[in-house]
Amino acid sequence: MRETKSILLVGVGGQGTILASKILSDGLVEAGYDVKMSEIHGMSQRGGSVSTQVRYGDKVYSPVIGKGQTDILVSFEAMEALRYLEYLKPEGRVVVNDYKIPSAPILMAKADYPEDVIGTIKKKAKTHVLDAAKIAMELGNIKAMNIVLLGALVKAMGLTDIDWEEAIRNNVKDKFVDINIKAFHAGMDAVELAEA
Amino acid sequence: MKKLLTGNEAVALGAYEAGVHFAAAYPGTPSTEILENIAPYKEIIAEWSPNEKVAFEAAFGASIAGARSLAAMKHVGLNVAADPFFTAGYTGVNGGMVLVVADDPGLHSSQNEQDSRYYAKHAKVAMLEPSNSQEAKDMVKKALEISEKYDTLVMMRMTTRVCHSKSLVEVGERQEVELRPYVKNLQKYYVAPAVAKQLHVKLEERLKKLEEFSNETELNYIEWNDRKIGVISSGVAYEYAREVFGRNASYLKLGFTYPLPSDMIRNFAREVEVLYVVEELEPYIEEHVKALGIECIGKERIPNIWELNPEIIATSLFGEKTPTIDYDKSVVVNRPPTLCAGCPHRGFFYELGRRKNVMITGDIGCYTLGGADPLNAMDTTICMGASISVGHGAKKVLDRYNKNMRVVSVIGDSTFFHTGINSLMDVVYNKSNIITCILDNRVTGMTGHQDNPGTGYTLQGEMTEMVDIPSIVRALGIKHVRTVNPLKINELKEAFDWAFELNEPSVIITRYPCALKKLSEFDKKEFEPLKGKCEIDSNKCIGCKRCVNTGCPAIQFIKSERKSRIDKVQCVGCNLCVQVCPVNAISKVGE
Structure with missing residues (x-):
């Protein structure tokens, strides 16, 4: 009996968390897991904070998780990692993109972007930091940032045995397959393997 | 073959496989994708209706004509459709009809979190509640069979986490179903008082049969484990409860929840030592259990506000808080949704917000965000269409009692078609001097770009009258x-x-497509697409923040420099900031 694992992907509306979650879920299904994924549509997509939850195991009941129940938190934006950190198990891990998107109060100079977010997270949990935007840009398209983070997540979670390239091919347009596969591997290379 | 589908996709697949002939809806989160996923099936006539009442009635008409039909709406949409819904409860159906209603516990995208299960009880309509995508698919088929066998409308109640969660679904084939013959039947569909009086008698007889069915159907089942604890649950709350209690409890899982299976509940309660009722929002099942004289633990511990999850259930029932990481969350800055860069609503609210002594009555759509900081140009948002009628009532009173205040009502194109037209008729008929602004962005925006009567296209992509x-x-x-x-x-x-x-009522229509809309053939003929980017000359910028106060997500005020800066990746070149800058520091480049 494989224990159910919970992954929480968070970011800002428009960052591609949903596509990353879809590829992740498809790969896990192909690998024979029962999978549930939950996402929120609507109002939050207008530049707001977004979250997607993916759970997998032999038999998954709840599609959602509560505070303190996440095995791995993947944050596409630095401050969002801090917003959702309370959902992580104390022994869980964080994969965080070293990338800042100022929210509306910050844009208007009514609030300041918090200082040393990554440092704070590192003190609280086992954390993998990567600059997915830089990696994606070096590959030629900043939009591939989400797949860089997916690669990092897969490595950090120890899910490298699954045929992820196939899952990517099934979910992106033909002309974007190559760059996304490169982005995926670059993301894997950017973090260390999870301890067993 | 199994596929990972959302509950909404599964409902669409269920409708297809069950031979549904006709489906109609008005878009509304979390129900929108049901019709979007039915639309590609050419075997089904699929339509966006101007509002939920029309959607319900169109589907009901199809059923009377002998078709298997489906209507879908969000919870507050059923309020709009309540009138035909109650009467359909009396008449019953010809072809099977299922009404899918999606509640939104947690108010992810809604103005209230009503528990629509009470509607089924109120209108005496059979109800099903799926817990996951496979059940959502299967229950559509089952609902249509029940509908035809018992001559009843069937309501299928979903919630956000059932609609928008993906789980594995076995994909099957479509089973073609013949239209049932239409026979004129005044005693059934001509609901004049004398007829309705008799229909009510029949309805009560039907409910007795449906309760028998509820006690026998496999949609309600018991899973025996340890009998110290018994849990009665339905919908996604069952999945949460199953996660919390595991095999340490026995479950009465309810999929058919109106009429509730009283015998089954009594038998289950007798066999367990402690009985919990785990349900999201209101104590709908719990009240029934208690009315049967059975003791149970429910809403005295489990919250009836916002959505649940396994952690909330465990904490509220057992008082044990799940360990979490302790940190200072107060440094995290809010990230509210905002109008997009290039949104045609931005300039409207910027300009309107500068007017003094105005009550601005708003409505439901992306433009509701015009009430948020920094635009702050809205006083009320109540429900679909209310901007104009609320504005009318307010203005009548303000004028009668000599309060010198103008009223501006703001409504979107799709919302105007939905219920705004009636309200504007009231303004003319009862003579209030309000200014109605119809923000026509050529699409139903907030729910993700659905066509509407103003766009020139139908849900299934046909060109139509605009x-x-x-x-x-x-x-x-x-x-x-x-x-x-x-x-x-x-x-x-x-x-x-x-x-x-x-001194008379007026209407201002703003007409420009949503910044995210893929322009249609009609749009391309009428509108020039935006080009270029805006750029700030920092030598000229005086740091007055006027551009920042448009709330554009592409503009940031840099505190250390006391100047604004534009993010070129986000800017779409709408030119609003160029127009509000008092010192001409912003210009357009790359046109």
Whole structure:
């Protein structure tokens, strides 16, 4: 009996968390897991904070998780990692993109972007930091940032045995397959393997 | 073959496989994707209706004509459709009919979190509640069979986490179903008082049969484990409960929840030592259990506000808090949704917000965000269509009691078609001098770009008549009508000046496509796409923040420099900031 694992992907509306979650879920299904994924549509997509939850195991009941129940938190934006950190198990891990998107109060100079977010997270949990935007840009398209983070997540979670390239091919347009596969591997290379 | 589907996709697949002939809906989160996923099936006539009442009635008409039909809406949509819903409860159906209603516990995208299960009980309509996508698919088919066998409308109640969660679903084939013959039957569908009186008698007889069914159907089942604890649950709450209690409890899982299976509940309760009822929102099942004289633990511990999850259930029932990481969350800055860069609503609210002594009654759509910081140009948002009628009532009283205040009502194109038209008729008929602004962005925006009667296309992609808003407005009796380009601040300003001076009701229509809309053939003929980017000359910028106060997500005020900066990746070149800058520090490049 494989224990159910919970992954929480968070970011800002428009960052591609949903596509990353879809590829992740498809790969896990192909690998024979029962999978549930939950996402929120609507109002939050207008530049707001977004979250997607993916759970997998032999038999998954709840599609959602509560505070303190996440095995791995993947944050596409630095401050969002801090917003959702309370959902992580104390022994869980964080994969965080070293990338800042100022929210509306910050844009208007009514609030300041918090200082040393990554440092704070590192003190609280086992954390993998990567600059997915830089990696994606070096590959030629900043939009591939989400797949860089997916690669990092897969490595950090120890899910490298699954045929992820196939899952990517099934979910992106033909002309974007190559760059996304490169982005995926670059993301894997950017973090260390999870301890067993 | 198994596929990972959302509950909404599964409902669409279920409708297809069950041979549904006709489906209609008005978009509304979390129900929108049901019709979007039915639309590609050419075997099914699939339509966006102007509102939920029309959607329900169209599906009901199809059922009377002998078709298997489906209507879908969000919870508050059922409030709009409640009138035909209650009467359909009396008449029953010809072809099977299922009404899918999606509640939104947690108010992810809604103005209330009503528990629509009470509607089924209130209208005496059979109800099913799926817990996951496979059940959502299977229950559509089952609902249609029940509908035809018992001659009843069937309501299928979903919630956000059932609609928008993906789980594995076995994909099957479509089973073609023949239209049932239509036979004129006044005693069934001609609901004059004398007929309705008899229909009510039949309805009560039908409910007795449905309760027998509820006690026998496999949709309600018991899973025996340890009998110290018994859990009664339905919908996604069952999945949460199953996660919390595991095999340490026995479950009465309810999929058919109106009428509730009283015998089954009694038998289950007798066999367990402690009984919990785990349900999201209101104590719908719990009240029934208690009315049977059975003790149980439910809402005295489990919250009836917001959505649940396994952690909330465990904490509320057992008082043990799940360990979490302790940190200072107060440094995290809010990230509210905002109008997109290039949104044609931005300039409108920027200009309107500058007017003093105005009550602005708003409505439901992306433009509701015009009430948020920094635009702050809205006083109320109540429900679909309410902007105009609320504005009318307010203005009548303000005028009668000599309070000197103008009222501006703001409504979107799709919302105007939905229920705004009736309200504007009230303004003309009962003579209030309000200014109605119809923000026509050529699409139903908030729910993700659905066509509507004004776009020139149907849900299934056919070209159709484009309903003309100025003609409707004039036909209602509004004499003063202006259409403006909302990307041009001067046009907006002039229109407001003109309208504020009038002593009769007026309508200002802003017409420009949503910044995210993929332009249709019609749009391409009418609108020039935006080009270029805006750029700030930092030598000229005086740090007055006017551009920042448009709330554009592409503009940031840099505190250390006391100057604004534009993010070129986000800017779409709408030129609003260029127009509000008092020192001409912003210009367009790359046109």
